[in-house]
Amino acid sequence: MIQEFNKDKIIVIDFGSQVTKLIARRIREEEIFCQILKVKDLKKKEILKNTRGIILSGGPATVTKKNFPKIPNHIFNSKIPILGICYGLQLIAKHFKGKIKLGKNKREFGKMIINKNLNSDLTKNFYKNNKSIVWMSHQDIVYKIPIGFKKIASTSSSPLTIIENKKKKIFGVQFHPEVTHTINGKKLIKNFIFSICKIKKNWKMGIEKKAIIKNIKKIVGNQKVICALSGGVDSSVTALLIQKAIKNNLKCIMVDTGLMRKNEFKDTYRIFKSTYKMNVKLINSSAIFLKRLKNVSNPEKKRKIIGNLFIKIFEKEARKIKNVKFLAQGTLYPDIIESKSATGSKTSKIKSHHNVGGLPKRMKLKLIEPLKDLFKDEVRNLGKSIGLTKKILHRHPFPGPGLAIRIIGKINFEKVKILQEADHIFINELINLNIYDKIWQAYAALLPVKTVGVMGDSRTYENLCLIRAVKSEDGMTADFYSFKKGVLEEISNKIINRVKGINRVVYDITSKPPGTIELE
Numbered sequence: 250m251i252q253e254f255n256k257d258k259i260i261v262i263d264f265g266s267q268v269t270k271l272i273a274r275r276i277r278e279e280e281i282f283c284q285i286l287k288v289k290d291l292k293k294k295e296i297l298k299n300t301r302g303i304i305l306s307g308g309p310a311t312v313t314k315k316n317f318p319k320i321p322n323h324i325f326n327s328k329i330p331i332l333g334i335c336y337g338l339q340l341i342a343k344h345f346k347g348k349i350k351l352g353k354n355k356r357e358f359g360k361m362i363i364n365k366n367l368n369s370d371l372t373k374n375f376y377k378n379n380k381s382i383v384w385m386s387h388q389d390i391v392y393k394i395p396i397g398f399k400k401i402a403s404t405s406s407s408p409l410t411i412i413e414n415k416k417k418k419i420f421g422v423q424f425h426p427e428v429t430h431t432i433n434g435k436k437l438i439k440n441f442i443f444s445i446c447k448i449k450k451n452w453k454m455g456i457e458k459k460a461i462i463k464n465i466k467k468i469v470g471n472q473k474v475i476c477a478l479s480g481g482v483d484s485s486v487t488a489l490l491i492q493k494a495i496k497n498n499l500k501c502i503m504v505d506t507g508l509m510r511k512n513e514f515k516d517t518y519r520i521f522k523s524t525y526k527m528n529v530k531l532i533n534s535s536a537i538f539l540k541r542l543k544n545v546s547n548p549e550k551k552r553k554i555i556g557n558l559f560i561k562i563f564e565k566e567a568r569k570i571k572n573v574k575f576l577a578q579g580t581l582y583p584d585i586i587e588s589k590s591a592t593g594s595k596t597s598k599i600k601s602h603h604n605v606g607g608l609p610k611r612m613k614l615k616l617i618e619p620l621k622d623l624f625k626d627e628v629r630n631l632g633k634s635i636g637l638t639k640k641i642l643h644r645h646p647f648p649g650p651g652l653a654i655r656i657i658g659k660i661n662f663e664k665v666k667i668l669q670e671a672d673h674i675f676i677n678e679l680i681n682l683n684i685y686d687k688i689w690q691a692y693a694a695l696l697p698v699k700t701v702g703v704m705g706d707s708r709t710y711e712n713l714c715l716i717r718a719v720k721s722e723d724g725m726t727a728d729f730y731s732f733k734k735g736v737l738e739e740i741s742n743k744i745i746n747r748v749k750g751i752n753r754v755v756y757d758i759t760s761k762p763p764g765t766i767e768l769e
């Protein structure tokens with residue numbers, strides 16, 4: 250689908266850094282079209298068409314070993330401006346005959362101060378008093394300047410922290426301008442894309458929506474599409490876009506697992522049915538989900554059971570609709586990037602999310618993924634521009650397996666009800682306090698322990714409820730939210746007083762990493 254955006258762009262070559270995605274986000278935030286490519290994509294000649302700048306990402310490889318990932322030589326002669334970040338800088342240095350070594354005792358991790366040596370178009374407004382704070386994560390060090398390059402800035406540990414070859418418009422930075430810890434990183438990226446690549450703003454969701462809808466029409470024609478609608482932002486925007494493109498040829502199925510937040514599924518169903526006049530069928534499968542999950546406490550088992558059962562039910566319903574050719578999925582750009590590894594190696598699996606490629610294999614349907622080039626914030630903007638209600642648009646993310654992974658240990662109907670009530674109270678409090686939108690994700694969970702309490706004159710022995718609220722940009726990393734004094738007490742009181750079955754509330758103060766956002 251991305252080929253349809255026939256416009257100027259910046260490309261990011263991914264060498265496997267954990268933060269490559271952020272580079273593309275920063276550029277998209279500037280309303281510039283940006284694509285992340287793998288090294289092997291560069292074999293296709295047409296890939297450089299419309300490319301106004303190339304960024305080489307960081308990555309775990311080292312140019313000090315024999316085999317290291319590189320880009321074809323002709324790219325360095327293409328006259329397209331290049332910015333190398335971390336490994337990208339080292340790759341540039343290696344190509345132009347600089348010297349790089351493993352900086353055994355000179356590793357740099359975290360915040361560092363860099364000092365200006367020379368002026369550069371790349372570093373306009375980047376320093377304060379000729380210094381700037383940057384975020385580093387590297388072991389290899391460029392210690393001999395590559396041919397044709399100048400030293401622009403340095404730190405006490407790495408003498409060539411920023412280098413440039415002005416004539417060739419090739420730049421390298423040892424730190425990561427894409428992470429927010431680099432204080433003026435955004436300015437440096439802006440300097441590269443606007444002053445050096447001279448690309449003009451060309452990417453705005455309100456405008457792109459027309460191209461996306463046109464593209465769906467072109468791909469689907471008069472065929473039928475089915476879509477599993479969960480009521481989350483991604484599947485909702487997907488369904489609305491497709492409906493705009495092909496009207497009644499879209500059939501949506503909502504499988505109610507019974508593991509959703511209180512009232513959420515029925516409310517969403519009503520919105521799609523009455524506000525958007527969508528062709529949507531609601532399947533109530535809560536009993537079978539609970540039955541299959543009985544006595545299961547292993548988180549991965551829960552995920553597998555729910556995922557497989559969901560597919561089975563969805564397939565059964567889908568088969569009832571005749572002549573369907575396409576399956577719509579709300580896959581996002583980060584899902585696509587994360588499911589492919591830059592180097593071909595398997596990245597370590599923390600939890601099995603099953604958004605990518607889970608559904609269609611057995612169904613032999615063609616996939617249509619209108620959001621697969623977009624980041625979450627872009628999807629929200631797109632949703633807004635096509636009239637998706639605020640209620641859905643700003644809803645916190647919710648995991649596919651739902652409350653099953655928020656009830657730690659074994660699940661039963663009673664626990665689901667207790668948790669739904671507690672979560673409802675917590676979330677409503679956040680809405681009433683006007684802080685819901687400041688928090689990336691918040692939820693209540695039930696821990697598999699009971700504790701003693703006293704209510705009135707009686708002893709209680711009830712469930713322990715954990716509440717969690719995090720701030721995040723994309724769910725990859727997160728910090729726990731710091732509530733103002735008194736808020737947690739208020740929430741705790743309300744939950745304990747109103748929810749029968751809970752007599753103690755705790756707040757989770759773990760960030761990600763080392764924790765994850767969900768508990769299981």
Ligand code: XMP
Pocket residue numbers: 552600601602603604646647648649650690724725761764765766767768
């Ligand atoms: P973690 O817990 O891995 O979660 O820090 C990151 C984000 O992903 C959501 N999440 C899931 N979403 N299926 C999903 O669709 C899953 O199995 C799943 N597990 C976690 C989580 O809610 C958070 O937004």
